[in-house]
Amino acid sequence: MKRIIALLGLVSLVGVAQAVNFTLTDGNAVVDGDDSILLYNWFTDGVDDLFNQDYYYRIGLNPEAQVSTLGNPVVNQIAANIVNVSFSNAMVRFDVTFTLIGGAPASGTSDIGEIVRVQNLTxxxxxxxxxxYDDFDLNATAGGDSAALLNSSTIMQWENLTTAMVGTVPPFDRWEIDFFPNILAKLTDGVADDLSNMTSPFGPGDATFAMQWNRTIVPNGTFIMSKNKRIEVVPEPATLAALGLGLAALARRRRK
Ligand SMILES: [Ca+2]
Ligand SMILES: [Ca+2]
Ligand SMILES: [Ca+2]
Structure with missing residues (x-):
């Protein structure tokens, strides 16, 4: 049901153009994506923890749109574990390079590095x-996930022993954590929006989150942002207990 809702939203947005697919493989990990919604599977030791990871953009107060709607999609697979995907129109060129690094078999850990470049062509x-936009469905289930803003450049989602950590350089300007499909609806409702800077800690449920950067890019200038996403199955209960205490302290601070 979730996939049908998401697909209907995308079809209404971009039509039914044929997507070009790509697959990244390394160590214990496999990632699937295409030139329409970017990443939609991330298997670590055979478990798919990702429903969708995509980029949207807004120019001025125009509504947000998927970066793929810029047009002219080009998928350049550089190696078995590296792909560059670009979109462009007369005003803007967007490209992202994904690098997948897998861990050893049964390690429960893999990592995707991303470098995004936005060029002002005017x-x-x-x-x-x-x-x-990140929609992790940890342990291959949409439900049961919690999430939290850890610091100004990191959001973490977790379920039982599985964690997904997403960090960025430079730090994002705004963020949002909410149940699917509320953030997706905000990014596709035809109205200009900012992310809400809410809600942390969040869950459990079908968690999604998003990060926002606001920039005035100089004529013919470039904005570069790098991001790291890491899936890890945390082995030690002590680590989770410490994390739980930290989140409880954070919640107490926010209520004051
Ligand atoms: Ca989710
Ligand atoms: Ca789950
Ligand atoms: Ca919107």
């Missing part, structure tokens, strides 16, 4: 807003 300053 001779005018560009009021550009980049949105990174």
């Amino acid at each position: 001779a005018q300053p560009l009021d550009f807003h980049l949105f990174e």
Whole structure:
């Protein structure tokens, strides 16, 4: 049901163009993506923890749109574990390079590095807003996931012993954590929005989160953002207990 809702939303947005698929493999990990919604599977030791990871953008107060709607998709697979995907129109060129690093078999750990580049192709300053959207479904189930803002550049989602940590350089300007499909609806409702800077800690449930960068890109200038995503099955209960205490302290601070 979840996949049908998401697909209907995408079809209404971009039509039914044929997507070009790609697959990254390394060590114990496999990632599937395409040139429409970017990443949609991330297997670590055979367990798919990802429903979707995509980028959206907004120029000025125009509505947000998927970066794939910029047009001219180009998928350049550089190696078995590295792909560059670009989109462009007369104003903007967006490209992202994904690098998958897998762990040893049964380690429960793998990592995706991403470098995003946004180029202003015009001779005018560009009021550009980049949105990174993450829908992890940890342990291959949509439900049961919790999430929290750890610091100004990191959001973590977890379920039982499995964690997904996403960190960025530079730090994001705004963020949001909410139940599927609320953030997706915000990014596709035809109205200009900012992320809400809420809610942390969050869950459990079908968690999704997003990050937002606001930039005025100088004429013919570039904005570069790098991001790291790591899946880990935490082995020691002591680590989780410490994390739980930290989140409880955070919740107490927020209520004061
Ligand atoms: Ca989810
Ligand atoms: Ca789950
Ligand atoms: Ca919107």
